Amino acid sequence: MPEILNLFELEAAARGSLSPMAFDYYVSGADDEITLLENLAAFKRLELHYRVLTGVNERRLETQLFGQNISFPVIVAPTAFQRLAHPDGELATAKATHQAGTIMTLSTIASASLEEVRASSPELPLWFQVYLYKDQALNLELLRRAEAVGVKALALTVDTPVWGRRERDIRNRFSLPDGIHLGNLMSGLDSLPKGAGSGLSAYVHEMFKLDLGFSDLAWLRNHTDLPILVKGICHPEDAVKSLEHGANGIWVSNHGGRQLDTAPAAISVLPRVADAVANRAPIILDGGVRRGTDVVKALALGATAVAIGRPILWSLAVGGQESVTQTLELLRAEIDTALGLCGFENLDISRNIIGEHR
Amino acid sequence: MILNLLELEAAAKASMSSMAFEYYVGGANDEITVFENREAFKRLFLHYRVLTGVNERKLETSLFGQKISMPVIVAPTAFHRLAHTDGERATARAAQQADTIMTVSTSSSVSLEDIRAGSTDAKLWFQLYLFKDIEASLEVLRRAESIGVKALVLTVDTPILGRRERDIREGFYLPDGIQMANFKTDLPKSQGSSLNAHAHQNFKMNLSFTDLAWLRNQTNLPILVKGICHPEDALLSLEHGANGIWVSNHGGRQLDTAPATISVLPRVADVVAGQVPIILDGGVRRGTDVVKALALGANAVALGRPILWSLAVGGQEAVTQTLELLRAELDSALGLCGYADLRLPKALLG
Numbered sequence: 001m002p003e004i005l006n007l008f009e010l011e012a013a014a015r016g017s018l019s020p021m022a023f024d025y026y027v028s029g030a031d032d033e034i035t036l037l038e039n040l041a042a043f044k045r046l047e048l049h050y051r052v053l054t055g056v057n058e059r060r061l062e063t064q065l066f067g068q069n070i071s072f073p074v075i076v077a078p079t080a081f082q083r084l085a086h087p088d089g090e091l092a093t094a095k096a097t098h099q100a101g102t103i104m105t106l107s108t109i110a111s112a113s114l115e116e117v118r119a120s121s122p123e124l125p126l127w128f129q130v131y132l133y134k135d136q137a138l139n140l141e142l143l144r145r146a147e148a149v150g151v152k153a154l155a156l157t158v159d160t161p162v163w164g165r166r167e168r169d170i171r172n173r174f175s176l177p178d179g180i181h182l183g184n185l186m187s188g189l190d191s192l193p194k195g196a197g198s199g200l201s202a203y204v205h206e207m208f209k210l211d212l213g214f215s216d217l218a219w220l221r222n223h224t225d226l227p228i229l230v231k232g233i234c235h236p237e238d239a240v241k242s243l244e245h246g247a248n249g250i251w252v253s254n255h256g257g258r259q260l261d262t263a264p265a266a267i268s269v270l271p272r273v274a275d276a277v278a279n280r281a282p283i284i285l286d287g288g289v290r291r292g293t294d295v296v297k298a299l300a301l302g303a304t305a306v307a308i309g310r311p312i313l314w315s316l317a318v319g320g321q322e323s324v325t326q327t328l329e330l331l332r333a334e335i336d337t338a339l340g341l342c343g344f345e346n347l348d349i350s351r352n353i354i355g356e357h358r
Numbered sequence: 359m360i361l362n363l364l365e366l367e368a369a370a371k372a373s374m375s376s377m378a379f380e381y382y383v384g385g386a387n388d389e390i391t392v393f394e395n396r397e398a399f400k401r402l403f404l405h406y407r408v409l410t411g412v413n414e415r416k417l418e419t420s421l422f423g424q425k426i427s428m429p430v431i432v433a434p435t436a437f438h439r440l441a442h443t444d445g446e447r448a449t450a451r452a453a454q455q456a457d458t459i460m461t462v463s464t465s466s467s468v469s470l471e472d473i474r475a476g477s478t479d480a481k482l483w484f485q486l487y488l489f490k491d492i493e494a495s496l497e498v499l500r501r502a503e504s505i506g507v508k509a510l511v512l513t514v515d516t517p518i519l520g521r522r523e524r525d526i527r528e529g530f531y532l533p534d535g536i537q538m539a540n541f542k543t544d545l546p547k548s549q550g551s552s553l554n555a556h557a558h559q560n561f562k563m564n565l566s567f568t569d570l571a572w573l574r575n576q577t578n579l580p581i582l583v584k585g586i587c588h589p590e591d592a593l594l595s596l597e598h599g600a601n602g603i604w605v606s607n608h609g610g611r612q613l614d615t616a617p618a619t620i621s622v623l624p625r626v627a628d629v630v631a632g633q634v635p636i637i638l639d640g641g642v643r644r645g646t647d648v649v650k651a652l653a654l655g656a657n658a659v660a661l662g663r664p665i666l667w668s669l670a671v672g673g674q675e676a677v678t679q680t681l682e683l684l685r686a687e688l689d690s691a692l693g694l695c696g697y698a699d700l701r702l703p704k705a706l707l708g
Contacts, residue, residue, distance in 0.1 A: 031362070031644060031687075034400055158408040162693035167361045213411030230408075238408050245409075260694035262646050264403035264708060 002318070006334075007290040007327060010314035014085070017317045021172045022084040025200075026313045029257030030164035035265070036257030039288030042265030046297050047355040051343035059339045060346040061332065065282055065305060066153055066227045066248065068125050071101030072332050073299060073347055077253075077286045077307035078129030078155065078231075080200075083111035083180045085316035090183070093312055094121040096324035100332070105129050105155055105307065108142065111176075113183040118149035129155045129231065132209045132216060142184060143224055152227070155251055155284075156220060159232025161210050163201045164259040175199035214245045221246030229284060232259070234269050236276035243281055250277055251284040256309055267298060271351070274302020292334025296342060300349040362687075363643040363680060366667035370441070374670045377528045378440035382666045385610035386520035391618070392610030395641030398618030402650050405708045407696035415692045416699040417685065421635050421658060422580045422601065424481055424508055427457035428685050429652060429700055433606075433639045433660035434485030434511060434584075436465035436553075439536045441669035447476040449665060452677035454480040456685070461485050461511055461660065464498065465553075467532075469539040474505040485511040485584065488562040488569060495562075498540055499577060508580070511604060512573060515585025517563050520612040525551035567598045574599030582637065585612070587622050589629040596633060603630055604637040609662050620651060624704070627655020645687025649695060653702040 002013045015023050029036030061072040076097050083089030090104075090112040097104035098121045105127040106117055117126065128146040132139050146154065168174075173196065181190040189207065192199035204210065220228060230242040231251035239250045252270050254263040266287030277283055282304035289295060289306045298306045308331070315323040339345070342353060360366060371379050385392035417428040432453050439445030446460075446468040453460035454477045461483040462473060473482070484502040489495045502510065531552040532538075532545040538556075545552040562569070573581060583595040584604035592603045605623050607616040619640035630636055638651045639660035651659045661684070668676040692698075695706060 031646070032364070032400070035403075038403070159406070159694075161408075161410070161412055161696065162690045164694070165687070165690060170361055171359065211411055211413040212409055214409045215411070217409060232408055234406050234408070241409070260404055260406050260646070260691065261644070262400065262402065262404050262650075263406055268403075269405070 004318070004326065004330070007308075007311045007331060010311055010318060010327065014314035014317035018085065019177070021174060024168035024172055025081075025084065025166075025174050026079075026310060028166045028168040029261065030166055030259055031261035033257060033261065035254055035261050035263045038265045039254070039257055039267070040290065042268045043288055043291070043294045043297060045356055046267070048293060048296065048338075048342055049353050049355050050341055051353075054343035054345075056340060056343055056345040058345065059336050061335060061339075063305060063347055065103065068103070068152055070103055070125065070305070072335060073295060073303075073305040074328065074331055074335070075103040075127075075284065075305055075307050076105055076312055077309035078105040078107035079309045079313055080107045080109040081111045081176065081180060082313065082316055084176075085313050086320045088320050089316070090117055091120045092316060092321035093324055094124050094126070096321045096328060098124040099325055100328040102328070103127055103152070108184060109182050111180050111183050114145050114149045114151070116183060126151050127153045127155055129157060130220070131157055131160070131204070132212065132220075133207055134209045138189075140223065145184075147224065147226065153229060153249065154220070154224065154226050155229045155231045156217060157231045157255075158212055158217075159234075159253065159255050159259045160204070160208070161212070163204050163210070164255065164261075166198065166258060169198035169200065173197065173199065214241060217242065217245045217247060231284075233273060234263055236272045239273045240276050243277070247281065249282045249284065251286070251307075252303070253286045256287060267294075267301065270298065270301045270303060277302070292331060292336070292338035295331070295335045296338045296349060297354060299347055300351050300353050302351070360671070360679070360683070363664045363684060366664055366671060366680065370667035370670035374441060377530060380524035380528050381437075381440065381522075381530055382435075382663060384522040384524035385614065386522055386612055387614035389610060390614050391607050391616045394618045395607070395610055395620070396643065398620045399641055399644070399647045399650060402620065402707055404646060404649065404695055404706055406694055406706075410696040410698075412693055412696055412698045414698070415689050417688060417692075419658060419700055421459065422509055424459070426459055426481065426658070428688060429656075429658040430648060430681065430684055430688070431459040431483075431637070431658055431660050432461055432665055433662040434461040434463035435662050435666055436463045437467045437532065437536060438666065438669055439467035440532075441666050442673045444673050445669075446473050448669060448674035449677055450477040450480040450482070452674045452681060455678050456681040458681065459483055459508075462507075464540065465538050467536050467539050470501050470505050470507075472539070482507050483509045483511055483582075485513060486573070487513055487516070487557075488565060488573075489560055490562045491560075494541075496576065501540070503577065503579065509582060509602070510573070510577065510579050511582045511584045512570060513584045513608075514565055514570075515587075515606065515608050515612045516557070516561070517565070519554050519557045519563070520608065520614070522551065522611060525553065567594055570595065570598045570600065584637075586626060587616055589625045592626045593629050596630070600634070602635045602637065604639070604660075605656070606639045609640060620647075620654065623651065623654045623656060630655070645684060645689070645691035648684070648688045649691045649702060650707065652700055653704055653706040655704075
């Protein structure tokens with residue numbers, strides 16, 4: 001394995017071990033990929049106004065989400081089809097996440113099933129990302145199975161009223177190679193069509209209930225006692241309305257820049273969302289988190305934890321479970337250093353440490 | 359395979375003479391405004407809404423009582439036959455097929471009458487350069503009226519023709535068989551840009567509001583004033599009889615370092631205050647760009663270069679594909695923003 005010094009280096013290292021179609025699928029954003037870039041750029045524009053002579057010696061990175069202790073404020077975001085990156089796919093991610101003492105969010109369209117993940121990692125704190133299908137019976141079945149394997153929270157994705165136009169996938173006619181399936185779905189629903197354009201886009205437009213409203217959130221609320229996070233929030237009013245309709249957590253995300261291009265960076269909208277949520281519910285943020293300082297910035301601006309997506313996929317491609325572990329430990333070490341350099345000894349970080357330059 | 363409007367330029371370059379390509383692609387001086395028209399769109403972020411239950415979007419709108427299927431019209435551009443032998447005939451047919459408006463240029467390479475003959479139901483507007491010879495201006499105005507043009511677009515950002523260095527370098531002229539068809543005028547090879555020479559010789563460049571008032575008195579057609587950058591000029595135009603404001607910097611071809619059109623739109627829209635429709639051109643390439651222009655006060659946007667590139671790539675069929683591609687992008691962008699129709703709040707921009 002190449003020597004990886006930071007999460008940015010993973011992408012280039014992973015590229016050689018991925019098929020061009022898989023690499024493009026993971027790396028791409030919608031349209032001109034402006035939001036994809038902005039997620040990273042917005043973090044860079046934030047300055048950390050560190051404090052000195054604080055006498056801080058050791059940092060405590062532990063936190064809690066819905067009563068669950070995790071070892072640091074980084075969880076694994078839901079990403080699809082991890083077996084495109086490594087034969088062990090989601091099972092490797094699960095083991096590495098468990099080892100790191102944090103949460104993995106399994107995608108509805110994972111390439112391993114809820115039951116397979118649970119069997120291979122019995123103690124893993126597991127969340128489940130929900131896409132609603134048009135078939136309500138199927139939604140209920142998936143929900144019951146998630147509950148049965150001991151999932152601790154659901155993350156309902158709400159930023160896909162239309163599937164984002166990822167031009168690389170159209171050009172590549174993205175579909176799944178033989179042997180890789182949607183692990184949670186029964187035969188007939190577990191493969192992507194092969195044809196012109198993106199097979200995933202064709203699949204979701206046919207199968208998913210895309211035009212979700214708050215009534216769908218309320219429906220989910222009525223069918224489970226699990227905490228529900230609403231994932232894909234950009235606007236503070238939508239955060240408030242989500243809480244009013246029964247959400248227990250807010251997940252600020254623009255889907256890694258894969259949905260509406262020129263949506264604002266996740267970190268840019270976080271402060272206003274956090275103000276609106278006003279500590280009533282935990283906030284997760286994903287989108288462009290690559291450095292320990294990014295995590296510090298997100299926490300300072302109101303996130304309870306951050307989630308990482310692509311760096312996990314690149315790690316899987318580079319070296320499976322072991323590499324995912326290294327990535328999580330690398331980020332943990334960076335957070336510890338960043339906190340120390342900022343002069344904080346735990347995650348209680350005040351917002352006024354952040355300044356912005358243009 | 360063309361997946362977006364930005365890819366058209368490179369695809370078109372291969373099928374055009376370098377002189378024609380340079381003429382279309384060029385801006386004034388350092389082309390800062392050409393670039394800025396695009397960049398300013400990219401700097402605007404869309405603060406989308408979720409869980410709206412929006413399923414289908416309505417893209418229809420109307421301009422001066424005329425219904426169009428989407429808020430995208432064809433901007434006036436000159437000499438379409440430099441891009442494709444069918445020229446403006448192909449553009450008009452594609453616009454008719456897409457059910458939107460085509461603005462025919464004074465400097466079209468197919469005459470008004472021939473465009474109308476080729477697409478009897480096309481929704482046509484006519485872009486007007488005034489001539490030094492008032493009779494010539496009146497004659498072309500009457501011809502536009504007689505073929506059923508629905509609005510006039512008076513270009514006002516050319517008190518001097520912009521210095522397009524590519525045209526000077528290439529020695530721009532019209533090849534044999536291509537004319538300013540409305541006047542059967544050739545632009546033969548000469549020193550420098552022969553368009554520049556022709557315009558300065560024949561067009562009344564130094565327009566003022568009295569010229570707008572003159573035009574107002576000569577026709578009952580709605581008049582849009584095209585080339586507006588400043589809110590006060592929008593107001594003065596309305597006071598002098600304009601029925602619409604067209605925010606444009608001529609695709610960056612006139613005053614270089616003029617601001618991006620999308621940057622000045624909000625202030626223009628504030629003073630126009632819904633009294634008349636506003637068209638915007640300059641850098642529109644994505645469905646999200648259209649959403650941004652509408653949220654900031656435009657009633658519709660106009661496409662210039664992407665139409666020319668499409669013509670070069672594949673004539674009428676490619677123009678149709680381009681309009682349909684943008685329609686699909688606009689539909690997706692509206693859906694992703696959480697809106698069911700074109701009534702978009704300014705707050706969408708944050």
